Amino acid sequence: MIKIAVCGAAGRMGQRIIVAAVEAGCTISGALERPGHPQVGQDAGLIAGVGSLGVAISDDLNKVVEGCDVLIDFTTPKVSLKNLEICGLKKKAIVIGSTGFTPEERALAAELAKDIPAVLAPNMSVGVNVCFKVLKDVAKTLGDDFDVEIVELHHNKKKDSPSGTAVRMGEVVAEALGRDYNQVANYHREGICGERTKEEIGMQTVRGGDIIGEHTVYFIGQGERIEISHRAMTRDMFSRGSVRAAKWIVGKAPGLYDMQDVLGLK
Numbered sequence: 153m154i155k156i157a158v159c160g161a162a163g164r165m166g167q168r169i170i171v172a173a174v175e176a177g178c179t180i181s182g183a184l185e186r187p188g189h190p191q192v193g194q195d196a197g198l199i200a201g202v203g204s205l206g207v208a209i210s211d212d213l214n215k216v217v218e219g220c221d222v223l224i225d226f227t228t229p230k231v232s233l234k235n236l237e238i239c240g241l242k243k244k245a246i247v248i249g250s251t252g253f254t255p256e257e258r259a260l261a262a263e264l265a266k267d268i269p270a271v272l273a274p275n276m277s278v279g280v281n282v283c284f285k286v287l288k289d290v291a292k293t294l295g296d297d298f299d300v301e302i303v304e305l306h307h308n309k310k311k312d313s314p315s316g317t318a319v320r321m322g323e324v325v326a327e328a329l330g331r332d333y334n335q336v337a338n339y340h341r342e343g344i345c346g347e348r349t350k351e352e353i354g355m356q357t358v359r360g361g362d363i364i365g366e367h368t369v370y371f372i373g374q375g376e377r378i379e380i381s382h383r384a385m386t387r388d389m390f391s392r393g394s395v396r397a398a399k400w401i402v403g404k405a406p407g408l409y410d411m412q413d414v415l416g417l418k
């Protein structure tokens with residue numbers, strides 16, 4: 153069985169990833185938090201609610217990476233890029249679920265993954281990845297006659313906006329329509345901002361309470377509208393997806409993969 157280390161082990165996702173890995177029969181070889189985190193030194197299994205695993209949460213990145221086959225990392229882009237660098241030096245696989253990467257940071261991630269197998273995906277659920285596939289077909293079929301707007305809702309602790317999933321949805325639709333997402337994404341409408349352009353893709357964000365994650369892509373035409381929605385009811389399909397990706401990526405050729413590769417949806 154593969155040895156998994158979890159970075160961000162005391163976080164919302166980190167705890168659920170430990171549960172999913174244990175349920176999948178994997179060994180938790182290490183758990184990481186930043187130096188000074190109040191839960192460093194505590195048992196990762198007790199924090200996650202699966203009973204003692206005999207694995208203390210550590211702040212020693214090098215040591216934890218050395219002891220694992222694959223690192224699963226749900227933290228922030230800056231932390232994930234550092235983890236990619238260390239996994240590269242130690243020739244270990246990595247699965248990254250962090251979101252909020254700038255285009256430059258994504259390019260750097262691809263560069264750092266040249267020598268090791270890595271999965272980087274903004275959403276590890278099967279449902280969302282099937283939506284990505286469906287969205288491509290719908291956008292291509294409808295063409296330019298329908299206005300595209302994307303709305304996402306998340307909990308009030310989320311740090312990045314729009315969500316990585318909403319951005320990927322925008323990219324998929326833009327590419328299918330022959331547009332450049334970074335040119336056509338419209339994140340802000342206020343005051344007398346003028347009529348909507350045909351090309352733009354509106355990106356709207358709602359934050360509140362404990363919403364786990366909801367995404368809707370609207371294709372709005374004359375007298376009709378298509379809505380493609382995904383609603384997450386728990387975090388467990390993200391964590392199960394990350395463990396599935398971890399099992400899949402160990403032993404693969406170096407390079408940057410996404411969840412579409414893991415799920416065979418390409």
Ligand SMILES: NC(=O)C1=CN([C@@H]2O[C@H](COP(=O)(O)OP(=O)(O)OC[C@H]3O[C@@H](n4cnc5c(N)ncnc54)[C@H](OP(=O)(O)O)[C@@H]3O)[C@@H](O)[C@H]2O)C=CC1
Pocket residue numbers: 159160161162163164165166184185186187189226227228231248249250251252273274275276277312316390
């Ligand atoms: N791809 C997917 O399927 C999904 C992706 N996500 C993404 O995952 C990320 C994490 O989300 P979530 O779990 O809710 O966030 P949390 O803030 O609950 O968890 C992140 C954890 O990482 C810790 N951390 C920060 N810096 C370091 C460091 N240098 N080394 C080790 N650990 C560190 C944080 O500690 P501290 O609190 O001290 O900062 C925290 O415990 C986000 O980017 C989110 O968007 C979320 C769900 C699904």
Ligand SMILES: O=C(O)C1=N[C@H](C(=O)O)C[C@H](O)C1
Pocket residue numbers: 251274275306310311314315316317318364365366
């Ligand atoms: O921060 C979250 O919680 C989530 N983030 C991911 C994103 O930004 O797309 C995925 C999921 O919606 C939950």
